[in-house]
Amino acid sequence: MSIVAVPGSKSVTARALFLAAAADGVSVLRRPLVSDDTDGFAAGLETLGYEVERGPDAWRITGRPAGPAAAEAEVHCRDAGTASRFLPALAAAGHGTYRFDASAQMRRRPVAPLTEALRSLGVDLTHDEAEGHLPLTVVAHGIKGGAIDLDASLSSQFLTALLMAGPLMAEGLRIRVTGIVSVPYVEITLAMMRRFGVEVGRDGDTFAVPPGGYRAQDYPVEPDASAASYFFAAAALSGRSATVPGLGTDALQGDLRFVDVLARMGAEVETTADATTVTGTGRLSGLTVNMRDISDTMPTLAAIAPFADGPVRIEDVYNTRVKECDRLEACAGNLRRQGIRVETGRDWIEIHPGTPAPVEIACHGDHRMAMSFAVAGLRTPGTTFDDPECVRKTFPGFHEFFAAVRADWGV
CATH class of the missing domain: 3.65.10.10 (Enolpyruvate transferase domain)
Known part of the structure; x- marks a missing residue:
């Protein structure tokens, strides 16, 4: 772990x-x-x-x-x-x-x-x-x-x-x-x-x-649940275990609900008062999921979706089209270049099982494209990125950090 x-x-x-x-x-x-x-x-x-x-x-x-x-x-x-x-x-x-x-x-x-x-x-x-x-x-x-x-x-x-x-x-x-x-x-x-x-x-x-204003505070900032999604997804994909301290039952961030999606796909999830752990079981099941409320984790799921045993359909994510890039189409474009069958609509994407080919991922200047497809790279050696440093927007040093976790897992 x-x-x-x-x-x-x-x-x-x-x-x-x-x-x-x-x-x-x-x-x-x-x-x-x-x-x-x-x-x-x-x-x-x-x-x-x-x-x-x-x-x-x-x-x-x-x-x-x-x-x-x-x-x-x-x-x-x-x-x-x-x-x-x-x-x-x-x-x-x-x-x-x-x-x-x-x-x-x-x-x-x-x-x-x-x-x-x-x-x-x-x-x-x-x-x-x-x-x-x-x-x-x-x-x-x-x-x-x-x-x-x-x-x-x-x-x-x-x-x-x-x-x-x-x-x-x-x-x-x-x-x-x-x-x-x-x-x-x-x-x-x-x-x-x-x-x-x-x-x-x-x-x-x-x-x-x-009206009336605010009072100054001494305020602890909890870990980023959107960033944690990459490591949770990596654990589910690789059959390893990842624990993120500081994201427990009282966490503020809704993106921690991404682990519920991984649980539906077959991963084991444990959330305590002060940490969340995801453990991969060696399988990922297809599913249909509404991600309107956790749409920043949509690219994470899209990138690992080809490794599921059935189609993965993500719905109600129109707002991802007006983020750093059109994330819905950016995910679809990268997956298609990897040889994966993908369909899209105004607010949905459906990804079919397949074996992604190693390609250069088009990041579109979007940190979430780079980090999501880095996770999928666990099962697709040779994956590269046209703009790997776009991760500095929210996670400077991500690639080195992720490499260290991979080394710890031996993958």
């Missing part, structure tokens, strides 16, 4: 950075993820005038409930969806003029549901080029708050950004959600807001966020 100490959660780190910046006092984040996305988020806070002190095992953030210290700033969000969606909402609650831009990849991803919601709250916001996309400029005069409708069917990050900004609004915020995806990520947000002193009321599809 291998003990796999995966890095901290990207989702938790990004939310903690926002909440700490908005809180009254100095917060300490323990074992945050250090990656390109989180570095970009922290750098964005610094550009806005927040004090961020980054040590090797902990980051200290001095909060400013009144908003950014800088009266003007240009923030580059790199490839990070969290920074691109969360930071404009944080800045809008302050006072100043702030421009947000990002990489070409991130510019292609939508932000319209968020920016339309902010405009409906009276925020002076302009898309500088393509409507509904970065770059955008916010001229902030604080936000009164009120009631809005929001479509979060493309990304739960739009809802999270508004929920976290709600306590900074003079009258709080009431959000009626007309569509939503990745609900577990919203549950992370609500739990973390509670930890920072704000209790969000919920009645069906309506969220009520009270």
Whole structure:
């Protein structure tokens, strides 16, 4: 059995950075993820005038409930969806003029549901080029708050950004959600807001966020469940055992539910109070599974699906088409190049059993393509990648880390 100490959660780190910046006092984040996305988020806070002190095992953030210290700033969000969606909402609650831009990849991803919601709250916001996309400029005069409708069917990050900004609004915020995806990520947000002193009321599809602000916290960041999925899948595929400490029954992240999918396919899963273990049994069964709420793990399952004894059909994952790349088609394209029969629809992919050929995987600049097909490479020696270093977005050093686990397993 291998003990796999995966890095901290990207989702938790990004939310903690926002909440700490908005809180009254100095917060300490323990074992945050250090990656390109989180570095970009922290750098964005610094550009806005927040004090961020980054040590090797902990980051200290001095909060400013009144908003950014800088009266003007240009923030580059790199490839990070969290920074691109969360930071404009944080800045809008302050006072100043702030421009947000990002990489070409991130510019292609939508932000319209968020920016339309902010405009409906009276925020002076302009898309500088393509409507509904970065770059955008916010001229902030604080936000009164009120009631809005929001479509979060493309990304739960739009809802999270508004929920976290709600306590900074003079009258709080009431959000009626007309569509939503990745609900577990919203549950992370609500739990973390509670930890920072704000209790969000919920009645069906309506969220009520009270005004009043946040209290600084000493906050431990749990390991990244999406990153853990690669090692759990590798164990199931290779007949080995992987234990990830820090992801137990009280874990915040919904992506830990990926182990339930592996259990349905035949792997043995044990979850205790402080760890989860997956052990491969030498077989993988085909299945049909709805992955709407754990869609970041869709590529992990797609990459190992050819090794199942029957078709693997993944449904309700349209939102994966508007991630770092069109993940549904990227998975299908790579699998077809490996000689695997694949069908796709608007929001589904079906993968048939086969023996994948070793090819160069097209990563499309997407960290999850590289890491998912690295797992499948356990059974397909000779697999290579056109952009292996794209993993730096969320897991710098992944390939070396994965190689060490493989060596420990003797595979």
